[in-house]
Amino acid sequence: MAVTEDRLALEAGEGAATLQTPRGLATVGTSLFVAGDAMVLFGLVAAYYAIRAQSFKWPPVGLGTYLPSMVAVTIVMTAVTVQWAVWAIRRNDQRTTLNALAFTIFLSVAVLNGQWYELAHLKFDVGAHGYGTFVYLLVGFHMANVIAGIIALVVVLGRTFGGEFNADDHESLTAAAIFWQFANVAGLVTFGVLFLHP
């Protein structure tokens, strides 16, 4: 993308207006995509509550809250560390940015691992009952976002390592952080809906 944008960073010369590389494409685009992504979550949660409202016994099986709580705490930690990376690059502190991103990726792999362990050790399958179906669907939705987020974070980590970002130009990093914060919101909503107040 960088090459294309460089090519389009046009200057018309002395005295004329300059059509610059449009700024904010990645952040605006990501924010809009996140709005759509949030509507998928909204649809699933609405379906969950519709089924819950007509069930006599909910949840049909009790689930421990220990592991989900640990995952939720880790999610909150990644929310802080990814923001730390954004603040660091705003100060042009590339070394701290690298550390914060690496730490975020480490924690997000832990989140993924925790969610995976959770699904793998459930005593019911996706078709057992309504609650079970939504455990798989909502946790699965969060995991899909986490996987996409980890890929985005690894890419910006590589680009930070290559010295592509500085205080003035770090839009992709901000965009990845925006997406990651949405994945976190999805994770916390999932935690609240399924485990905290099922």
Next chain:
Amino acid sequence: MTSVDTAATTEATPEPQGYSAWLGGTDHKSVGTLCLVVAFVFLLTGGVLAAAMRTQLAQPDLAVLARKPYLQLLTFHGTFSFFLFLLPAWIGIAFAIVPLQIGAPRLAFARLAAFTAWLFVAAGAFLILSAFVHAGASANGWSMDNPLPIHGVGGRAVDVWILGVGLAAVATVLGSVNLLTTVLRMRAPGLTLARLPMFSWSVFVSAAVFLLAVPVLLAGLVVLYVDHHMGAHVLDPRRGGNPLVWQVLFAFFAYPAMWATVFPALGVVSEIVPVSARAALFQRKQVAFGLAGAGTLAFFGWGSELAGNKPIPQILFSVTAILILGPIALTMLSWLGTIALQRRAPRFHAPMVQSIGLLTCLGLALPALAVMYAMGQGGAGHQSQWWVGAWHQLLVGVSTFGIICALYYWAPKLWGRHLNAGVGGLHLLAIVGGVDLAFIPLLIVGAQGMHRRATTYGADSWGPANLISTIGAYLLAAGVALFVLNLVVSVVLRRGRLATDDPWEGDTLEWATSSPPPLHNFDSLPEVRSSRPVHDIRMAAAADAATAGEEPDTRELVEASA
């Protein structure tokens, strides 16, 4: 003088030529063209299916199609016409036109746009494939709820259908993100949101509606898939589920999304009418707010599609479904006002003539919809042929007709060739006549209680109306086929009249570049000081041209102003 020289920096890149340009390219004009090719393939396919269905219904007790194949065609007709015709057609036109209208060199995410187009191709491939899987195509209807495909009902075809529709939905979301970002971030200097051309504004509203409505379908598809394929029973009332979960998620998507295919058609006519009348759009700001209001209201009328609701939400849904017709009707009045308030008669060039056809269809669709929502579930309600007639008047007579108007208006710009205006008059009559003959009789038999999914009927009294409807459907199909033929001969075979840069004396920025535009769209951009920048230049130069005794063409003016 503010202007931008965009030519120098793009000289190094060779422009891809011919078919490789739109097969492998990321230029927004060729990507948009690719979307349109997909759309027209499925428009013709969906039309042939509809003609077959209307043949079965031409007379009482016919046996052209048995019930199951009829319902299979019904499912394909709905799925093709919406997911693979209306969606890719409007996204394709928007991809091709919006950057030109806002003076941008490209879309915000060029490669994502190409990916979007190819997602539509893949979606089409999977949906066609679903006809050939074991046990045959799905017969559950385009809303997949008759019957609901839980526990393997409908067979493997439903799985493939879910995949195909899911891909088209993802393509729509990505296309919407792209278009919204383009409008928000890529506008030329001076082109504020208030000065945005009406077509770009209508695309902006539609893309916002798609962005918030279509993901809900994806959530529904996931639930449907686990119920159909993995033995879950979220939708099974006998095992603690509720079929309304799918129906609500689908309606929450379908109702706003159907309106979102209407708004760009209104946007196109709101471009053509002022250019034809040589004036600004009458009450432009009110029309713009009206479209945004309609986009908002589109999220509140979905529930009236569902049977068995409680009275209070049913009334609220009906009221909002009627309210949304208000801004649409005001847009029509604005077009009429734009023309009526001028001393000179409008120019009846080909796009304007097509727009008049659209206007007549819209004028019939609005009362039909109003009556349907006022009646609610009774009489001419949602389960009868009235529903089919009213929605088809809107989706064929406006959404589809708008695509035809758009291509008459912009084909000269995009491909450098005019469509044949004489043939245009011919298919205009066929299409307007076809829409009226095919869908007005459906209102009548619907009011008399013919079910919307009836595959045959015994009552002799429905015979004449259904026969007229079938004849109308053939006429409509012939008109659409003639239009596509016109497009192919004029543009693909390059038989159409060569276009000048500004054939209609347009007002907006796309007329300030060559026809077809270069890869980077603009060699130089005029200064934008109103919603009609090209008109401004023409006016400013009019005095000079008058003294010189000759009329310079628009692009010379643009370059002179630069």
